[in-house]
Amino acid sequence: MKSTLALLLFSCLFCFSCQKEEAKEPIQKPNIVLIFADDLGYGDLGSYGAKEWQTPHLDQMAQDGAKFTQFYVPHAVCSASRAALLTGAYANRLEIFGALDHTAKHGLNPDETTIAELLKEQGYATGMVGKWHLGHLEPFLPGKQGFDSYFGLPYSNDMWPHHPEAKDYYPPLPLIQGDSTLEIMDDQSLLTSRYTEKALEFIERNQDQPFFLYLAHSMPHVPLYVSEKFQGKSPQGMYGDVIMEIDWSVGEIRKKLKALDMEENTLIIFTSDNGPWLSYGGHAGLTGGLREGKGTSWEGGIRVPAIFTWPGKIKSGIVQNQAAMTVDILPTIAAITGSNMPQLPIDGRNIWPMIQGEQQEEKPYFAYYNRNELQAVIYGKWKLVFPHRYRTLPEGTVLRNDGIPVQYTHVNLEKAELYNLEIDPAESKDVSEANPEMLAKLQGYAEEARKDMGDALTGSEGSGMRKHGKYESPD
Numbered sequence: 488m489k490s491t492l493a494l495l496l497f498s499c500l501f502c503f504s505c506q507k508e509e510a511k512e513p514i515q516k517p518n519i520v521l522i523f524a525d526d527l528g529y530g531d532l533g534s535y536g537a538k539e540w541q542t543p544h545l546d547q548m549a550q551d552g553a554k555f556t557q558f559y560v561p562h563a564v565c566s567a568s569r570a571a572l573l574t575g576a577y578a579n580r581l582e583i584f585g586a587l588d589h590t591a592k593h594g595l596n597p598d599e600t601t602i603a604e605l606l607k608e609q610g611y612a613t614g615m616v617g618k619w620h621l622g623h624l625e626p627f628l629p630g631k632q633g634f635d636s637y638f639g640l641p642y643s644n645d646m647w648p649h650h651p652e653a654k655d656y657y658p659p660l661p662l663i664q665g666d667s668t669l670e671i672m673d674d675q676s677l678l679t680s681r682y683t684e685k686a687l688e689f690i691e692r693n694q695d696q697p698f699f700l701y702l703a704h705s706m707p708h709v710p711l712y713v714s715e716k717f718q719g720k721s722p723q724g725m726y727g728d729v730i731m732e733i734d735w736s737v738g739e740i741r742k743k744l745k746a747l748d749m750e751e752n753t754l755i756i757f758t759s760d761n762g763p764w765l766s767y768g769g770h771a772g773l774t775g776g777l778r779e780g781k782g783t784s785w786e787g788g789i790r791v792p793a794i795f796t797w798p799g800k801i802k803s804g805i806v807q808n809q810a811a812m813t814v815d816i817l818p819t820i821a822a823i824t825g826s827n828m829p830q831l832p833i834d835g836r837n838i839w840p841m842i843q844g845e846q847q848e849e850k851p852y853f854a855y856y857n858r859n860e861l862q863a864v865i866y867g868k869w870k871l872v873f874p875h876r877y878r879t880l881p882e883g884t885v886l887r888n889d890g891i892p893v894q895y896t897h898v899n900l901e902k903a904e905l906y907n908l909e910i911d912p913a914e915s916k917d918v919s920e921a922n923p924e925m926l927a928k929l930q931g932y933a934e935e936a937r938k939d940m941g942d943a944l945t946g947s948e949g950s951g952m953r954k955h956g957k958y959e960s961p962d
Contacts, residue, residue: 516609516697516824516825517697517752517753517754517797517800517823517824518697518698518699518700518744518749518752518753518754519602519606519611519698519699519700519753519754519756519820519824520690520699520700520702520740520744520753520754520755520756521572521602521699521700521701521702521756521816522702522703522704522737522740522755522756522757522758523569523572523617523701523702523703523704523758523759523760524704524706524707524733524757524758524759524760525565525618525643525703525704525705525706525707525708525759525760526706526707526708526709526759526760526761526762526763526764526771526772526781527707527730527733527759527763527772527791527792528759528762528763528771528772528773528774528775528780528787528791529762529773529774529775529777529786529787529790529791529792530772530773530774530775530776530777531707531730531763531772531773531792532545532546532549532730532734532792533545533546534546534549534550534554534792534794535775535792536773536775537730537773539721539722539723539727540720540721540722540723540726540727540728540730540731541721541731541734542730542731542734543734543738544734544735544737544738544741545734545737545757545792545794548737548741548755548757548794548796549794550803550804551796551798551803552755552794552795552796552797552801552802552803552805553794553795553796553801553802553805553806553807553842553843553844554792554793554794554805554806554807555792555793555794555795555807555808555811556806556807556808557790557808557809557810557811557908558758558790558791558792558793558810558811558812558813559789559790559791559810559811559812559813559852559854559865560572560759560760560761560789560791560812560813561577561578561789561812561813561814561852561853561854561855562577562578562579562761562789562854562855562856563761563762563780563781563782563783563784563788563789563854563856564585564586564761564781564782564856565585565586565618565620565642565643565708565760565761566578566583566584566585566586566587566620566621567579567583567584567585567586567855568760568761568813569618569619569620569621569703569760570583570595570621571812571813571814572760572813572814572816572817573595573601573602573603573621573632573701573817574595574599574600574601574817574829574833575814575815575816575817575818575829575833575834575835576599576814576831576832576833576834576835577814577834577853577855577940578855579855579859579940579941579952580834580939580940580949580951580952580953581595581596581599581953581955582596582952582953582954582955583595583621583955584857584858584859585857585858586620586642586643587620587621587622587623587642588642588643588646588657589623589642589646589657589658591622591623591624592624592957592958593622593627593955593956593957593958594621594622594623594624594626594627594955594956594958595621595622595627595632595955595956596953596954596955596956597626597627597631597632597956598831598953598956599632599829599831599953600829600830600831601632601633601817602633602699602701602816602817602820603615603629603632603633603634603699603701604632604633605633605817605820605821605824605826605827605828605829606633606697606699606820606824606826607633607635608826608827609697609824609825609826610696610697611696611697611698611699611824612635612689612692612693612696612697612698612699613633613634613635613636613698613699613701614634614635614636614637614686614689614693614698614699614700614701615629615634615636615637615638615639615700615701615703616637616638616639616682616685616686616689616700616701616702616703617638617639617640617682617701617702617703617704617705618639618640618642618643618644618703618704618705618708619637619639619640619641619642619663619703620641620642620643622641622956622958623641623642624958625666626956626958627956627958628641628663628666630665630666634701636665636689637663637664637665637666638662638663638664638669638681638682638685639662639663639682639703639705640660640661640662640663640672640705641661641663643705643708644660644672644675644678644705644706644708644709644710645708645709645710646660647659647660647672648660649710651890651891651892652892659671659672659673660672660673674712675705675710675712676712676713676714676715677714678705678706678712679704679705679706679712679713679714679729679732679733679736680714680732680736682702682704682705682736683735683736683739683740686700686702686736686740687739687740687743690740690743690744690747690749691743691747694747694749697824702736702740704733704736706729706732706733707726707729707730707733707763707772708764709764709767709770709771709890709892710770710890711725711726711728711729711770711890712729713725713728713729713732714732716732717729717731717732717735723769724769724888725769725770726769726770726771726772730772737757740755741755750798751797751798751799753797754795754796754797754800754801754820754823755794755795755796755797756793756794756795756816757792757793757794758791758792758793758794758813759791759792760791761781761782761788761789761791762774762777762779762780762781762787762788762789762790762791763780763781763787764780764781764782764892765779765780765781765787765880766880766886766892766893766894766895767886767887767890767891767892768886768887768888768892768893769886769887769888769889770887770888770889770890774786774787776912776913777790777912777913777914778913778914778915779877779878779879782856782878783856783877783878783879784854784855784856784862784863784872784875784877785872785877785914786870786908786912786913786914789854789863790912793811795842801842801843802843802844805842805843805844807841807842807844809841809846809847809849809867810849810852810865810866810867810868811838811841812835812852813835814833814834814835814852815835815836815837815838816835817829817833817835818833818835818836818837819835819837819838819839819842821837822837822839823839831953832951836850849866849867850866851864851865851866851929851932851936852864852865852866853865853933853936853940855940856875857943858943859940859941859942859943860875860942860943860944861873861933861936861937861940861942861944861945862875862877862944864929864932864933864936865908866925866928866929866932868907868908868909869905869906869907869908869922869925869929870905870906870908870914871903871904871905871906871919871926871929871930871933872900872903872904872905872906872914873900873903873933873944874899874900874901874902874903874944875899875900875944876897876898876899876900877897877898877900878895878896878897879895879896879897879898880893880895880896881896903919903926903930904917904919905917905918905919905922905925905926905929906918907922937949938950939951940952
């Protein structure tokens with residue numbers, strides 16, 4: 488099923504799997520812990536400006552390692568963002584769009600190579616805890632994508648009968664262990680704690696071999712729930728309580744690694760799948776002054792916190808201002824573990840030098856949304872946003888603090904706009920007229936991407952597209 492034609496047609500500009508820097512000798516064979524929050528905003532951590540709640544463990548991680556200030560997801564929505572993270576390829580290339588729900592008859596194609604599959608070839612134990620969201624049917628669950636164990640939810644935690652706007656649409660929410668339903672979730676107050684317990688058990692069980700743990704928290708995606716030990720801990724309210732419990736979870740993992748004398752042989756990565764869901768008001772996070780939020784390709788939707796720590800290998804106190812993206816995580820892990828790169832072309836590159844505080848040659852990154860709309864291209868401090876329709880909260884909207892969303896309105900961006908993110912991260916001033924050469928450069932990158940991955944906004948057909956996995960009923 489793997490297409491030879493796709494390999495031949497793929498543009499070398501975006502195929503970083505064939506670059507020599509990916510083939511470096513491994514530094515050592517470390518354990519990898521990848522923690523992925525859900526809807527966590529750029530401004531939700533103390534080290535990124537949060538003041539209404541405390542995140543001491545994540546702030547310590549930032550002090551101990553490398554904190555990125557311009558780190559992106561390529562898609563500001565759940566399933567697409569997760570596909571890109573685990574495969575190192577833009578999700579639109581893989582035909583994964585939006586957020587898959589219980590009606591989806593497809594998922595991530597088993598032909599794609601995930602981080603887990605990459606590391607299993609190196610003898611790693613692989614475990615996944617938390618939100619999967621890449622296909623809820625058995626052929627698409629984590630066990631079919633390289634994970635030895637799985638405990639978590641198959642999709643978002645609001646896809647259940649208690650959804651505030653779709654009470655009769657979703658079925659009971661299954662908590663899955665392996666590939667079977669363990670129980671039906673009707674109360675999520677212990678979800679973060681249970682995820683943490685399972686993560687700690689995995690670490691303890693695999694302390695005598697290299698392991699990869701993917702911990703994908705279901706929160707702070709709504710509905711918000713928190714255990715008794717964190718209720719009322721934040722003066723902000725429920726959202727702050729939830730963030731503080733996630734921070735506690737990170738602290739527990741670091742404590743366990745230290746107790747087992749594994750801290751110096753473990754790379755921990757913490758980031759988020761997209762920005763905050765702003766229509767939920769007090770149950771949504773902070774953009775840190777960035778424009779818009781989840782579900783948009785403005786900075787508030789796609790720029791997320793990213794922290795990397797590995798004592799002895801990553802210097803403490805690094806603040807990296809160069810642009811990078813979640814598609815870079817797979818090739819970086821491949822480089823530091825000496826793993827083979829996926830056979831199918833991917834889009835990320837090894838950013839290990841960047842994590843160590845060095846600068847690398849700038850490369851273009853792309854923001855896609857909806858069904859394959861190329862909405863923006865980022866190149867270093869520059870960002871070009873193309874005409875498209877996006878959602879926003881009407882001026883003067885009164886937000887709620889009870890888990891009930893207000894309604895978005897939709898507006899059209901009528902012409903392409905260029906922003907200098909170094910001086911204008913809020914994307915408030917179009918500088919395209921003053922920078923025609925940079926405008927033309929980013930438009931050129933966009934044209935190459937359209938030839939490769941297509942673009943619904945311009946009617947472009949991409950030559951490097953692949954198919955998602957399609958469910959075939961045994962009946």
